[in-house]
Amino acid sequence: MKIKELINKWKPIKRYVVLISFILSFTTFALVLWVILLQRNLHLFKWNPSQAKTFLIICLVAVIIPLGFISDFVIRLKKLKIPKKIPGKYIYVIVLAGIILTGAYIVYLKPYHHVGDKAPELMIIDQPGISGYPNLAVIFYTQKASTNYLTFGSTSEMTIRLNEQQKTKIHVFVLEDLVADTQYFYQINGEGTVYNFTYFPSSTDNLRFAVSSDPHIGAEDNNITATKLILEQISSPDNGYSAFFCLGDIVEMGNDDSQYKEQIDFFSKYTTLIPYRNVIGNHDGWFGGVDFWKEYFYPKKAPNNSSDSQLWHQYDFGPNIHVFTLDLEWGTETYTKAQQEWFENRLKTLNPDDWIIIMNHAYYYASSTEYDGVPWYDNQDMINTFHDLFLENGVDLVFSGHDHQMEHINQDGVNYFIVGTMGGILDLDPTYFTENSLFFDNTHFGFADLQFNDGNITVSFRTPENRLLYEITIQQ
Numbered sequence: 001m002k003i004k005e006l007i008n009k010w011k012p013i014k015r016y017v018v019l020i021s022f023i024l025s026f027t028t029f030a031l032v033l034w035v036i037l038l039q040r041n042l043h044l045f046k047w048n049p050s051q052a053k054t055f056l057i058i059c060l061v062a063v064i065i066p067l068g069f070i071s072d073f074v075i076r077l078k079k080l081k082i083p084k085k086i087p088g089k090y091i092y093v094i095v096l097a098g099i100i101l102t103g104a105y106i107v108y109l110k111p112y113h114h115v116g117d118k119a120p121e122l123m124i125i126d127q128p129g130i131s132g133y134p135n136l137a138v139i140f141y142t143q144k145a146s147t148n149y150l151t152f153g154s155t156s157e158m159t160i161r162l163n164e165q166q167k168t169k170i171h172v173f174v175l176e177d178l179v180a181d182t183q184y185f186y187q188i189n190g191e192g193t194v195y196n197f198t199y200f201p202s203s204t205d206n207l208r209f210a211v212s213s214d215p216h217i218g219a220e221d222n223n224i225t226a227t228k229l230i231l232e233q234i235s236s237p238d239n240g241y242s243a244f245f246c247l248g249d250i251v252e253m254g255n256d257d258s259q260y261k262e263q264i265d266f267f268s269k270y271t272t273l274i275p276y277r278n279v280i281g282n283h284d285g286w287f288g289g290v291d292f293w294k295e296y297f298y299p300k301k302a303p304n305n306s307s308d309s310q311l312w313h314q315y316d317f318g319p320n321i322h323v324f325t326l327d328l329e330w331g332t333e334t335y336t337k338a339q340q341e342w343f344e345n346r347l348k349t350l351n352p353d354d355w356i357i358i359m360n361h362a363y364y365y366a367s368s369t370e371y372d373g374v375p376w377y378d379n380q381d382m383i384n385t386f387h388d389l390f391l392e393n394g395v396d397l398v399f400s401g402h403d404h405q406m407e408h409i410n411q412d413g414v415n416y417f418i419v420g421t422m423g424g425i426l427d428l429d430p431t432y433f434t435e436n437s438l439f440f441d442n443t444h445f446g447f448a449d450l451q452f453n454d455g456n457i458t459v460s461f462r463t464p465e466n467r468l469l470y471e472i473t474i475q476q
């Protein structure tokens with residue numbers, strides 16, 4: 001029997017059923033295409049063999065269903081004379097199973113699905129202010145578009161009012177012309193909490209940064225108590241921190257907006273009180289999570305002086321302290337040509353004698369072990385791409401997370417610090433120690449403390465209770 005002959009023998013309803021079933025047999029295939037097009041997932045599969053296996057099974061199913069449909073059709077067409085029995089009934093069952101599998105995977109991932117308002121945070125933005133420090137922006141998200149206003153000022157009267165002109169979901173209020181060493185108050189829509197913070201100190205000698213990474217909010221095994229204690233230490237006025245940097249893996253699965261909601265609502269109590277900047281980690285970005293990340297932490301409408309990306313920036317603190325935040329999630333996989341050109345050009349313009357500090361998620365040198373057969377120590381791609389560049393351009397300090405430990409490595413005078421201890425489950429004991437490791441700890445949660453002082457920087461690792469674990473002073 002020929003196809004045309006067969007189709008002519010079918011009732012119109014059967015024609016539609018077969019056509020629609022054939023189209024639907026590609027449902028799982030479409031899912032696979034979507035996952036592949038989100039490039040960050042390919043990096044996930046490279047680093048995580050068990051996720052890769054699951055995805056491989058989905059790929060097989062995606063190919064088998066349409067192939068099964070077609071071969072069943074062809075074989076029956078050759079053998080059978082009864083048009084009613086083509087295609088076999090089990091084909092509909094298989095197509096339905098593919099749709100259910102795809103639906104279940106999407107329900108599991110919940111991509112692009114916003115689950116509610118996100119609380120405000122006081123973000124450091126890539127725009128120089130009049131005091132020689134970066135401007136700040138109060139950023140928050142509302143599920144429904146709305147117009148809001150913010151009042152702020154150096155007295156509790158908060159005489160400066162910033163209005164939104166149009167309804168929007170993403171709200172960015174830039175606080176400009178802030179004066180060093182001054183306490184500011186701000187409030188949203190003239191009601192609720194009056195937040196206050198102190199802008200950066202008059203002298204960069206009194207700057208003090210807190211850095212931590214990898215809280216993994218939303219994971220089943222993260223230590224939320226440690227995260228909370230660290231946030232309390234960092235935001236406490238008694239401790240005098242000028243800024244807080246969080247280096248990624250802020251949530252466990254960035255595609256699940258309920259985790260971002262939980263994370264931001266939790267952090268907001270503290271990150272409305274201290275200038276705050278986070279960078280993207282591998283967990284934050286996968287399965288479309290990068291879009292949430294950009295909307296919540298560096299929206300397009302936030303001023304961006306140094307780059308045209310929402311993921312990499314330069315922040316200057318006075319004339320001599322430069323902090324770069326880079327998009328290095330697993331390693332160099334996200335180090336695009338555009339990012340490389342930008343970074344190398346920016347480095348070239350700086351005096352190598354200035355303090356140049358790099359902050360990003362993925363580690364460079366690191367002690368660790370293998371997970372699923374993949375080594376999580378010395379990332380040779382990162383080392384080959386960056387170490388010489390750092391040496392040539394006078395980079396002094398490099399902070400990262402990704403490995404859940406505290407470590408200090410001095411490699412040829414470049415000081416690498418890993419501080420992935422903000423609450424994500426701590427890493428296993430290393431089976432490999434990197435050569436120039438000066439301090440390693442995988443038994444405590446904690447954060448790093450950078451104190452600028454008279455041309456030196458003292459970096460210490462501290463527990464969530466603020467107990468000193470390690471301290472080193474780095475001379476310029």
Ligand SMILES: [Fe+2]
Binds near residue numbers: 402424
């Ligand atoms: Fe992590």
Ligand SMILES: [Fe+2]
Binds near residue numbers: 249282329361401
């Ligand atoms: Fe990570």
